[in-house]
Amino acid sequence: MKTMIVIPARLASSRLSEKLLLRAAGKSILQHTYEAAKRAAITDSIIVAADDPRIVAEVDSFGGEARLTSVDCQSGTDRLAEIALMHSDVDLFVNVQGDEPEISPATIDAVARLLATRPDADIATAAFPILDESKLHDPACVKVVMGANDRAILFSRASVPHVRDGITPAHLQASPPIFWQHIGLYAYRRDFLLWFATQPAGRLEQLEKLEQLRAIEAGKTIVVTAIESSPPGIDTLEDFREFVARIENQ
Template identity: 55%
Template sequence: MAMERAVSLALNSLVVIPARLQSTRLPEKLLLAETGKPLIQHTYEAACKAQGTCGVIVATDHPSIEEAVSRFGGEAVMTSESCASGTDRVAEIARSRPDVDIFINVQGDEPEISAEAIERVRFLLETNPDVSMATLATPIRSMEKLRDPACVKVVCGESGRALYFSRSPIPHVRDGYESVLHSEKPPFLQHLGIYAYRRDFLLKLATAPPSELEQLEKLEQLRVLEMGETILVGTIAEPSIGIDTPDDYAAFVKKMCNR
């Protein structure tokens, strides 16, 4: 990572945090502020620690989030009602920023996203000019997580290029999962919800219709593979913890209060 930080950047990159007000399991979670700060502020401040970018923008669908971001001095942009996904919101920012080469999509509910993760996914595109999109993954070492459909799995080739994403355990191990689950290099990878896109490709992706596999698995990244594009996957040791449920948020508040 020290080498990555020292790289002289020829490309401009921007972090965009798509921020939707409504959430199913934890209503309006990005505005929860039991720590003294709204959740979106924690994510924004974490993203600002990454080096080598030209800034952080929150792309939101609701004035309440725009106001919350403005109150803590961040930059927020209201996106149109036609944006159906986080990718669409990032693409809308990209249309107005021709000066930016790489857009990094950071989920708004990941208040502990590391600067290293952001720098790593950006670096993958900077050093692989033939690749349009990059993301991250981390090893899976428990059967519970491997079987959990909420944990998205990815299988990569030797070069780190994604072969397939699924909610099912992949690859299937004919001789039993336990035989390789705790190996030094486990074959199971959890996909992490951070992406880096080249601007031209992002604009193309946002206008492409949902693909058949994408609709079956409910995984947007499969659209990219079905388009014949490459997703380069970097591996990191530990994932950041997203906030999806009341228990997740309670644990985060407790951690912040104990610091």
């Protein structure tokens, strides 16, 4: 199957202004992300779906490919759908967030390959075990509950599944793991992506502010590949400073 990585890139950011253009070790956050994504083996091409000419100019400066998408796009998924409309020859689109400069190419490959080998699925994504109880109660940490055949049953900012009698160390150390942290990396089939972008937000989606719940509510199938861990993205100034420290000490 022909696969394209798309990096939806917004200039504005509520918690860290214009973070994708911040520089570390001589490169922007966006360039670090682009180069990490480019190391994935599964992809045939990679495009940045930008919302501002300054993003396009940045991608041009390091020799990448960018497309300026509509100002009417409400989300990164809408930007992917707009790119998908331009590429009817592509089967799978992988959404890599622009603020993930340390994203693992192997994780990108695992998510794309999972969808390619699961004709029953509409979306593939990834999750890793939660071993720290504080993460379970952190709404910024999105949890996923999986059922048979690695199918996602629920995504939530709440602590799920709920342990009625209280969480113990044994629950956190269980094998296989009970609690999983979702990461915002997705592979979509083209037809599903185009359908998804035309649908109104679902009730659960509006409550949790989690787009993937739109698919769950509509009865679509999301499959999840298990990974050991995932590096943090850049959401805050502290995240950025920690990334700079890591990359400059390599």
